[in-house]
Amino acid sequence: xxxxxxxxxxxxxxxxxxxxxxxxxxxxxxxxxxxxxxxxxxxxxxxxxxxxxxxxxxxxxxxxxxxxxxxxxxxxxxxxxxxxxxxxxxxxxxxxxxxxxxxxxxxxxxxxxxxxxxxxxxxxxxxxxxxxxxxxxxxxxxxxxxxxxxxxxxxxxxxxxxxxxxxxxxxxxxxxxxxxxxxxxxxxxxxxxxxxxxxxxxxxxxxxxxxxxxxxxxxxxxxxxxxxxxxxxxxxxxxxxxxxxxxxxxxxxxxxxxxxxxxxxxxxxxxxxxxxxxxxxxxxxxxxxxxxxxxxxxxxxxxxxxxxxxxxxxxxxx
Amino acid sequence: xxxxxxxxxxxxxxxxxxxxxxxxxxxxxxxxxxxxxxxxxxxxxxxxxxxxxxxxxxxxxxxxxxxxxxxxxxxxxxxxxxxxxxxxxxxxxxxxxxxxxxxxxxxxxxxxxxxxxxxxxxxxxxxxxxxxxxxxxxxxxxxxxxxxxxxxxxxxxxxxxxxxxxxxxxxxxxxxxxxxxxxxxxxxxxxxxxxxxxxxxxxxxxxxxxxxxxxxxxxxxxxxxxxxxxxxxxxxxxxxxxxxxxxxxxxxxxxxxxxxxxx
Amino acid sequence: xxxxxxxxxxxxxxxxxxxxxxxxxxxxxxxxxxxxxxxxxxxxxxxxxxxxxxxxxxxxxxxxxxxxxxxxxxxxxxxxxxxxxxxxxxxxxxxxxxxxxxxxxxxxxxxxxxxxxxxxxxxxxxxxxxxxxxxxxxxxxxxxxxxxxxxxxxxxxxxxxxxxxxxxxxxxx
Numbered sequence: 058x059x060x061x062x063x064x065x066x067x068x069x070x071x072x073x074x075x076x077x078x079x080x081x082x083x084x085x086x087x088x089x090x091x092x093x094x095x096x097x098x099x100x101x102x103x104x105x106x107x108x109x110x111x112x113x114x115x116x117x118x119x120x121x122x123x124x125x126x127x128x129x130x131x132x133x134x135x136x137x138x139x140x141x142x143x144x145x146x147x148x149x150x151x152x153x154x155x156x157x158x159x160x161x162x163x164x165x166x167x168x169x170x171x172x173x174x175x176x177x178x179x180x181x182x183x184x185x186x187x188x189x190x191x192x193x194x195x196x197x198x199x200x201x202x203x204x205x206x207x208x209x210x211x212x213x214x215x216x217x218x219x220x221x222x223x224x225x226x227x228x229x230x231x232x233x234x235x236x237x238x239x240x241x242x243x244x245x246x247x248x249x250x251x252x253x254x255x256x257x258x259x260x261x262x263x264x265x266x267x268x269x270x271x272x273x274x275x276x277x278x279x280x281x282x283x284x285x286x287x288x289x290x291x292x293x294x295x296x297x298x299x300x301x302x303x304x305x306x307x308x309x310x311x312x313x314x315x316x317x318x319x320x321x322x323x324x325x326x327x328x329x330x331x332x333x334x335x336x337x338x339x340x341x342x343x344x345x346x347x348x349x350x351x352x353x354x355x356x357x358x359x360x361x362x363x364x365x366x367x368x369x370x371x372x373x374x375x
Numbered sequence: 376x377x378x379x380x381x382x383x384x385x386x387x388x389x390x391x392x393x394x395x396x397x398x399x400x401x402x403x404x405x406x407x408x409x410x411x412x413x414x415x416x417x418x419x420x421x422x423x424x425x426x427x428x429x430x431x432x433x434x435x436x437x438x439x440x441x442x443x444x445x446x447x448x449x450x451x452x453x454x455x456x457x458x459x460x461x462x463x464x465x466x467x468x469x470x471x472x473x474x475x476x477x478x479x480x481x482x483x484x485x486x487x488x489x490x491x492x493x494x495x496x497x498x499x500x501x502x503x504x505x506x507x508x509x510x511x512x513x514x515x516x517x518x519x520x521x522x523x524x525x526x527x528x529x530x531x532x533x534x535x536x537x538x539x540x541x542x543x544x545x546x547x548x549x550x551x552x553x554x555x556x557x558x559x560x561x562x563x564x565x566x567x568x569x570x571x572x573x574x575x576x577x578x579x580x581x582x583x584x585x586x587x588x589x590x591x592x593x594x595x596x597x598x599x600x601x602x603x604x605x606x607x608x609x610x611x612x613x614x615x616x617x618x619x620x621x622x623x624x625x626x627x628x629x630x631x632x633x634x635x636x637x638x
Numbered sequence: 639x640x641x642x643x644x645x646x647x648x649x650x651x652x653x654x655x656x657x658x659x660x661x662x663x664x665x666x667x668x669x670x671x672x673x674x675x676x677x678x679x680x681x682x683x684x685x686x687x688x689x690x691x692x693x694x695x696x697x698x699x700x701x702x703x704x705x706x707x708x709x710x711x712x713x714x715x716x717x718x719x720x721x722x723x724x725x726x727x728x729x730x731x732x733x734x735x736x737x738x739x740x741x742x743x744x745x746x747x748x749x750x751x752x753x754x755x756x757x758x759x760x761x762x763x764x765x766x767x768x769x770x771x772x773x774x775x776x777x778x779x780x781x782x783x784x785x786x787x788x789x790x791x792x793x794x795x796x797x798x799x800x801x802x803x804x805x806x807x808x809x810x811x
Binding site: 130145 | 401402471
């Protein structure tokens with residue numbers, strides 16, 4: 058059984074009277090890339106800060122990298138953190154900056170230098186002797202990632218690591234995360250509101266809104282839990298389009314049908330997500346039974362973005 | 376994956392001190408502040424020693440003015456650095472990264488205190504040539520250097536630690552710096568009291584209790600007033616007590632260092 | 639005749655015994671200052687000799703010599719304590735006809751023309767004995783290197799400035 062690297066029960070964070078995190082339960086297994094999603098103000102950063110011992114929770118318990126939250130120094134020794142708005146000293150080089158952090162984690166100066174050089178090479182910064190003031194935004198984010206990994210952490214907490222990066226930069230960071238988890242076995246807790254990178258990188262996700270945890274699971278689990286309709290496209294002969302429309306209109310698993318004016322033989326369908334048997338199968342069966350020739354049939358899986366919007370919409374059931 | 380074990384080859388404060396010293400003196404920050412200090416001191420030294428169309432100051436008085444200015448301005452430079460120590464990290468967004476390391480917050484403060492104190496040491500080094508030249512004539516070089524180093528260091532230590540304490544609590548650099556400088560000016564004000572008030576019972580007590588005015592008065596009495604150390608060593612008590620107290624307070628306040636922005 | 643002599647004798651005796659003790663006037667004390675003129679630069683010191691001579695027939699040991707400075711050019715007064723710390727000095731015992739010289743080292747603190755003089759006084763004397771005047775002309779000496787401070791004033795900020803520039807260049811590299 059895969060050990061749990063991060064676990065919290067009833068975690069609550071308050072700022073005065075404001076409840077930023079309302080009694081959430083989480084578990085992240087070792088080696089997992091776990092996405093913590095939510096709109097702005099959902100409480101994601103507060104969860105990260107509580108788990109990384111920056112702030113004290115008002116209630117609840119947590120265990121991070123095998124240590125209870127009360128063992129702050131032990132936790133800090135075992136984790137790496139890339140905060141959302143991380144600043145960097147502009148007058149230093151990347152190497153001296155990382156070496157400093159290496160020493161803070163107990164490495165000797167020589168060990169810290171070696172580890173810093175290794176990380177800089179790994180993340181494509183090894184070529185530069187420049188001061189950090191000359192780094193681009195993407196370079197700084199990668200430097201932050203190096204710093205977060207300087208102590209070979211058991212758990213890596215990343216708060217919006219791709220913020221402000223261009224698409225290529227985002228792609229690079231996501232790729233590094235996958236490498237870290239796969240090759241180094243590091244558990245990654247990724248806090249973000251960019252869903253496409255979550256879909257690509259995360260094994261499991263949790264969605265938060267207004268301090269509460271809405272759902273947890275794999276991406277597919279979350280999409281299923283959201284009851285977001287699936288979209289499909291059916292192509293028949295343009296002469297059969299009306300008949301196909303009639304047949305499909307009688308199916309309860311079809312939530313919506315739309316003609317595609319640009320393509321006379323195409324119908325866009327909205328299918329109910331949890332139909333049994335699956336809606337797509339019933340659509341095909343009904344068309345075949347009606348003797349209508351099927352020229353093409355595509356089903357799109359609902360996106361995480363759709364699920365996220367459905368779950369976090371105002372008035373959505375929690 | 377096993378994380379690095381904390382077997383600190385060096386104490387945390389030493390690592391922080393080294394880094395801070397490197398940042399302070401490797402960048403233009405430290406040398407910039409020191410340049411301002413040296414230019415001011417040079418201008419004042421020239422004015423007090425030259426005949427600028429006003430009455431020629433007694434040579435001993437010149438030395439007294441320069442030593443007092445070196446103490447006040449030198450301590451101010453250290454205060455400027457220390458009042459940026461924690462609030463500056465907060466503003467630059469570098470504090471959180473430090474707080475998630477195994478570094479004791481106490482060690483963070485001690486390391487920064489050491490770095491800020493280096494500013495005072497540099498101020499002494501810059502002041503010594505001026506004091507030596509001006510004190511040559513009246514033959515008070517030894518007294519002047521002792522006053523500068525002993526009284527000045529105690530005053531500077533008190534103010535540096537005080538600035539760091541303010542910086543730990545203030546949420547912005549502007550607030551930290553403004554508060555620290557305002558309080559320093561308030562502390563220096565009694566030394567500017569007119570003679571009658573300063574020599575009165577209450578004025579005298581006020582000056583002795585106040586570490587900044589006590590240090591400045593000592594410089595004045597020993598160097599300008601030509602009064603011996605034996606009569607005025609008690610003026611060192613309040614700077615010494617203030618230095619110890621403010622250092623202890625600054626270190627204790629390290630436990631209350633917070634990020635400052637609530638989410 | 640004998641009666642007249644007796645009256646004169648008694649009158650003299652009563653006069654000697656009955657008249658009140660007279661404070662010794664200083665009109666037979668002569669005070670002289672040397673030099674009588676001096677031309678100096680600001681910051682120079684002048685050695686001032688004040689010679690007090692007891693021209694009376696009685697010895698004195700109560701004399702005090704006191705110097706003062708004034709300026710004919712200025713409104714307001716010159717503070718003589720700026721020129722020298724001690725303005726008054728004991729002359730010491732002075733036999734009839736004897737002289738003694740008391741010296742001062744005075745340092746003018748501002749440019750211009752000044753008059754220095756001395757007086758001799760005594761605690762119970764009704765008057766003072768004044769001296770001649772020493773006229774002092776003090777040149778306004780604008781030295782570019784007062785007290786030798788100029789090299790330090792230039793070198794120290796220059797050295798710190800060089801450090802600053804080196805850091806600036808290094809950080810831009």
